[in-house]
Each structure stands twice: as C-alpha cells, then as structure tokens.
Amino acid sequence: MRAKTKKNKLNAMEAHRLRWTAEAVAPRLAENKAKIEEMLGSSTDLVTQMYVQESFSFLLVYLENMAERQQIEEFITAPILQKMEKNIPEGKWLEQAISSSAGIRTVLHFGEVADALVTGSVLIFADHQSFAFSIPLNFMKGRTVEEPQSQTMVRGPRDGFVESLPVNIPLLRRRIASPLLHFKSLHAGKITQTKLVVGYMEGLVDQKVLNHLLTKLSGLKTDKLFETGMLEELLKENSWSPFPMFLSTERPDVAASALTEGKVVILMEGTPFCIIAPATFWSFFQAAEDYYQNADIASLVRVIRLIAYLVSLGFPALYIAVTTFHQELIPSELLISLAAQREGVPFPAFVEALLMEVIFEILREAGVRMPRPVGSAVSIVGAIVIGESAVAAGLVSPAIVIVVSLTAISSFVAPYYSFSGASRLLRFVLMVIASTLGMYGMLIFAIGLVIHLASLSSAGSAYLGPLAPFELEEQKDGFFRLPLWVSNTRLYKALQRKQESGGLG
Incomplete structure (x- = not known):
C-alpha cells in the first residue's frame, strides 16, 4: 500500500x-x-x-x-x-x-x-x-577549497574538491591544460534533478566504457540523488558484491591522473567526492603519494598494503582455525603459552574473537559518529579500558586482543575507505567458516573469492585487470610501480595524433 x-x-x-x-x-x-x-x-x-x-x-x-x-x-x-x-x-x-x-x-x-x-x-x-x-546570477555561499579530510598525505597538493561544480571543474582544467579534456552534463533524479558532469580525455578514453557509462547515467531510475555513494550503488553491475566497483576521491590530482590514464571521472553537484571508472581490484592499493616518491619505495608500500588487507580479512579466522583444529601448526612453546592464556576463559576461540570484533566495530562506529573533538578520545580510551578489563575479568585471552588490534590497524591501511568495508564484512563470514571447517574451509573460501573477483566488472572492464586478463603493457603501473621514465606517454601520443589529423588546428 x-x-x-x-x-x-x-x-x-x-x-x-x-x-x-x-x-x-x-x-x-x-x-x-x-x-x-x-x-x-x-x-x-x-x-x-x-x-x-x-x-x-x-x-x-x-x-x-x-x-x-x-x-x-x-x-x-x-x-x-x-x-x-x-x-x-x-x-x-x-x-x-x-x-x-x-x-x-x-x-x-x-x-x-x-x-x-x-x-x-x-x-x-x-x-x-x-x-x-x-x-x-546564482549566488550560494559554499566551502572554500581546502585540504581533503578523507585522503591525507605527507607530500602532495593540499587542495580538494568542494560541493560546487563551477569550482571543481576548473581544478581539473588547471591540472590538465589540454583541449582534449571534455565534459558532458546530465541530470539524474526525478525529484532532485541533480546535475552530473562526466569528464574524459578525447583520444585516450575507451569509447565502450564512456558509452556504457553515459547510457547508464541517462537511464537512471531514481527519485533522489544526493551523493556519489548513491550513484555508485545505482551504477554497480553486481549489486550483491561487497567490493566497490568505482574509485571515490575528493583529490583533484587523483582525478586528473585518472583522466590522463584514459578513465572517466563523474562529478556531482553538492558533494566533494567524484567517481572514477573503471576501477580494478589493484587500483584500490594505489595512492596519489605513490607517484610523488621513488618507484622502489612506492612498490614496497603497495606490497605492505596488500599484506595489511589480507591480515584485516583473515587474521582472526586464522587464529580461530589454528587454535581450534590445527594446533599441530603452532610451535610447542607458543602453544603452551596460548594454552596458559586461555586457561579459565569460558568461551571457545570463535566466540572470543567474535565478541572482541563486535566490540571494536561498535567503538569504531561510535568514534566516527561522535563529535570530532571527543570521538577519537572515546574510541582509543574505550578500546584500552574494555580490552584490559576483559582480559582481567578472564572473559578473553591477551592473544585475541593482539589479534583484533592488529586486524583493526591493518584495516585502516587501505588508501580508500570504501574498500575496507568489504574486508570488514567478509571477515565475519570467514570467521564462521574457520570455526566449522578450519583451514580447509578458509581455502575453499579463498578459491570462491578469487572466482567471484574474476567474474566482476567495472563499467564493462575486468575487475582483476590488468592481471586477469593479463596485459603486459599495463604492468608498468599495476601492482608494482616502475619508474616514471619507463611509463608510457599516452597523453602526449594522443595530442600528437590529434595535431596530425588537424583536430587541434
């Protein structure tokens, strides 16, 4: 009704x-x-x-x-x-x-x-x-250009997108002084009539990806649209996958770099976040600061990010599986230490880990939703007090506190916050599997996860590319970053082709 x-x-x-x-x-x-x-x-x-x-x-x-x-x-x-x-x-x-x-x-x-x-x-x-x-003569007082809050860095530009398209578009124009940079305007939302701007580099962009996005944007069936997060969900081809299909950033340098790589950028009125498409699984481990430091350091940091992501996804499940089913994998001295710590703990390893993970998620959410001056203090003090109290009361062992803490820290290593949400959700699923099937169940889960990732696509492009399918040319800036002098200069070549054809006069 x-x-x-x-x-x-x-x-x-x-x-x-x-x-x-x-x-x-x-x-x-x-x-x-x-x-x-x-x-x-x-x-x-x-x-x-x-x-x-x-x-x-x-x-x-x-x-x-x-x-x-x-x-x-x-x-x-x-x-x-x-x-x-x-x-x-x-x-x-x-x-x-x-x-x-x-x-x-x-x-x-x-x-x-x-x-x-x-x-x-x-x-x-x-x-x-x-x-x-x-x-x-539109006059609306808005926020001035300032440093982004969601993607901070040690070295790099300090300006970020704001909630106004007339301000955001020049931020890209200032970085890409090329006539190949084109923008198309659309409106979405029957009620809100939200203005969208699609940016791309003529000659670099994949026309199939561009046409795919323009078709989906023009055919959106929604009443309201207030943020790019809502747009991501509407554009998502596999709506039940926990993995994000688009990069979201409020950094103009990241968006400009994506444009020169032949990707499409979608800006929206009323939000400082823009969407970059297509995205791959590996692109979520790449940060803008990777290009402002040496290639060897950037490659090492990307490896650390991948390790941290795997830790945030499976470390609690691995602890449960090993302590419950596979004690023979633990060295004798460590096994004795763990057994001594768990003496008197009334819960099995699964309940113990689940309890601590739920408590940490509550503290994380409380820290985010509370006022900024007290949010961080509450989350830090709450974690310390609750962790020490739980160990002192004999409800959990000290080892699980270390496991959950390391898992929590690793989840913050990802440059894109939306990507860590998938590991937060799948972590609980993997914990349940590890408590019932042990490491064999974890192996089956890993195989299924790889199959799922291989079946995904972002704006019509393979989600695991350029690794699967393998593209040798794109490996110059894939999981590892080669020096800039090795990278191809597609923008320069596209400008040259345009000039030869007379497109630039």
Missing part, C-alpha cells in the same frame, strides 16, 4: 511537471506572476517585483538567497530603469539594458522558467512579450 501511494505521488509530480513544461509564457505580466506563484506554491523565498512605468513595465522574478540582491540591482534593475528613461523603441529597451549580462538566454515555457529559478537564475518578463529573459 505504501509503495502504491508513493507511486501515485510520483505520477502526480510527473503530471505537474509536464503541465508546466507545455505552458507557454503569456504576454501579460499579471498572468505570468499568478502562474509562477501557482507553480512554486507561493513559496516564502519566491520574490516577484513588478516595475510599472507609463509606457513600459516588466516583472522581476528570482528565489531569495539563490541570487544575490546586490548583483540584481547593479546589473539588472539599475540598467533597465536607466534605459526606460531614454527614448528607445518599444521591445528593444529591455534587450539593450541587459545585453551586457553574461549567459543570458530566452525562455518560452514555464518548464524552462522553473528550471532557471531553482538553479539561481533571475527571470525578467516584459509586458506584451511572450517570452522571458533568464540571467544566471
């Missing part, structure tokens, strides 16, 4: 939109004013100002706080009133008065009027004219 009610409301909204899309602008100001007020429901932020003179009249319409009043008076109202005082033929005075305004366009229907208003434009209706002028 609730779904049916929602569908009826959406149908009513669509009918409302179609009605105003077909409604033409009237030549009478009073009629236009009444229709605008009806269309926007006499909203409190709707401003309609009627200017009536002996021979000429016009109507000024905009949404308060979406357009700056000072700019309206300086660039629109004052020039129009000055022109009205001069002897200018009827029908020409308004065009001459606002001809200096950048981005001016003519709208003929109220559907265009609504779109212009909600995006911050000012509408001017002239008496006896069946059209209106739309002038973009």
Whole structure:
C-alpha cells in the first residue's frame, strides 16, 4: 500500500511537471506572476517585483538567497530603469539594458522558467512579450577549497574538491591544460534533478566504457540523488558484491591522473567526492603519494598494503582455525603459552574473537559518529579500558586482543575507505567458516573469492585487470610501480595524433 501511494505521488509530480513544461509564457505580466506563484506554491523565498512605468513595465522574478540582491540591482534593475528613461523603441529597451549580462538566454515555457529559478537564475518578463529573459546570477555561499579530510598525505597538493561544480571543474582544467579534456552534463533524479558532469580525455578514453557509462547515467531510475555513494550503488553491475566497483576521491590530482590514464571521472553537484571508472581490484592499493616518491619505495608500500588487507580479512579466522583444529601448526612453546592464556576463559576461540570484533566495530562506529573533538578520545580510551578489563575479568585471552588490534590497524591501511568495508564484512563470514571447517574451509573460501573477483566488472572492464586478463603493457603501473621514465606517454601520443589529423588546428 505504501509503495502504491508513493507511486501515485510520483505520477502526480510527473503530471505537474509536464503541465508546466507545455505552458507557454503569456504576454501579460499579471498572468505570468499568478502562474509562477501557482507553480512554486507561493513559496516564502519566491520574490516577484513588478516595475510599472507609463509606457513600459516588466516583472522581476528570482528565489531569495539563490541570487544575490546586490548583483540584481547593479546589473539588472539599475540598467533597465536607466534605459526606460531614454527614448528607445518599444521591445528593444529591455534587450539593450541587459545585453551586457553574461549567459543570458530566452525562455518560452514555464518548464524552462522553473528550471532557471531553482538553479539561481533571475527571470525578467516584459509586458506584451511572450517570452522571458533568464540571467544566471546564482549566488550560494559554499566551502572554500581546502585540504581533503578523507585522503591525507605527507607530500602532495593540499587542495580538494568542494560541493560546487563551477569550482571543481576548473581544478581539473588547471591540472590538465589540454583541449582534449571534455565534459558532458546530465541530470539524474526525478525529484532532485541533480546535475552530473562526466569528464574524459578525447583520444585516450575507451569509447565502450564512456558509452556504457553515459547510457547508464541517462537511464537512471531514481527519485533522489544526493551523493556519489548513491550513484555508485545505482551504477554497480553486481549489486550483491561487497567490493566497490568505482574509485571515490575528493583529490583533484587523483582525478586528473585518472583522466590522463584514459578513465572517466563523474562529478556531482553538492558533494566533494567524484567517481572514477573503471576501477580494478589493484587500483584500490594505489595512492596519489605513490607517484610523488621513488618507484622502489612506492612498490614496497603497495606490497605492505596488500599484506595489511589480507591480515584485516583473515587474521582472526586464522587464529580461530589454528587454535581450534590445527594446533599441530603452532610451535610447542607458543602453544603452551596460548594454552596458559586461555586457561579459565569460558568461551571457545570463535566466540572470543567474535565478541572482541563486535566490540571494536561498535567503538569504531561510535568514534566516527561522535563529535570530532571527543570521538577519537572515546574510541582509543574505550578500546584500552574494555580490552584490559576483559582480559582481567578472564572473559578473553591477551592473544585475541593482539589479534583484533592488529586486524583493526591493518584495516585502516587501505588508501580508500570504501574498500575496507568489504574486508570488514567478509571477515565475519570467514570467521564462521574457520570455526566449522578450519583451514580447509578458509581455502575453499579463498578459491570462491578469487572466482567471484574474476567474474566482476567495472563499467564493462575486468575487475582483476590488468592481471586477469593479463596485459603486459599495463604492468608498468599495476601492482608494482616502475619508474616514471619507463611509463608510457599516452597523453602526449594522443595530442600528437590529434595535431596530425588537424583536430587541434
């Protein structure tokens, strides 16, 4: 019943939109004013100002706080009133008065009027004219460009994307001063009409990937879209996989680097995070700082990240399997030490590990959701106090505290936070398998996981590429990073081809 009610409301909204899309602008100001007020429901932020003179009249319409009043008076109202005082033929005075305004366009229907208003434009209706002028004077106070919070680094640029597309696009243009950098605009969300911008490098991008993404973006069936995380879920081809299919970053240097590699970047109005597609499993172990230091150090760090990911995924399960089924794999001295620690612990290894993992996940979530000044303190103090208290009370052994702590630290090594979510989820599944089938079950799980990863695709590209299928040329910057002088210069070659064909004049 609730779904049916929602569908009826959406149908009513669509009918409302179609009605105003077909409604033409009237030549009478009073009629236009009444229709605008009806269309926007006499909203409190709707401003309609009627200017009536002996021979000429016009109507000024905009949404308060979406357009700056000072700019309206300086660039629109004052020039129009000055022109009205001069002897200018009827029908020409308004065009001459606002001809200096950048981005001016003519709208003929109220559907265009609504779109212009909600995006911050000012509408001017002239008496006896069946059209209106739309002038973009959108004014919204936003966050200034500052260092990204989610992807910090020791060496590298300190600027990050913000929630405004007019700010984010120049950040990419400033890094890639090439006419091959193209952008396409789309809208998604029946209710929100969220603006999306797709960026790519002409001549470098895979046209199949670009067409695949443009087709999916234009065919999105959703009512609302507020963040790129929602867009990732809608674009995901295998919705039940815990692994992210797209890279998400708020760093312009990362996005610019992806563009020069032939990838597609999707920017969204209202969020500082952009989407990079296609993504591979190995790309989640690569950070922007890898390219700002020597290749040997960068390759070593990537190996450490992979080891840390495997630890975060399977270390608790390995502890459970070894202590429960495979004690012969543990050296005698260590086995005696573990047995002494577990003496008096009332729970089996699985319950012990599960209890500590759940407690840590609660502390992690509490640290993230609490106010920033106290969040980190609560999570650190809580982990120390609860861990020591649990050991002192004999509920868990000291060894499991070390295992869970190392697992937690390893989960933070991944450069992309969304990628660690898959290991957090699969860790519990693997713990259950290890408690029932031991290391044999873990081996079966590992084989199934590799098969699952091999079956995934991101924007039509293999998720395990360039390793599977193997591409020798792409190994220059795959799991290991070779020196920059070895890397190919695809952007330079594409520019050269464009110039030879006359595409750049």
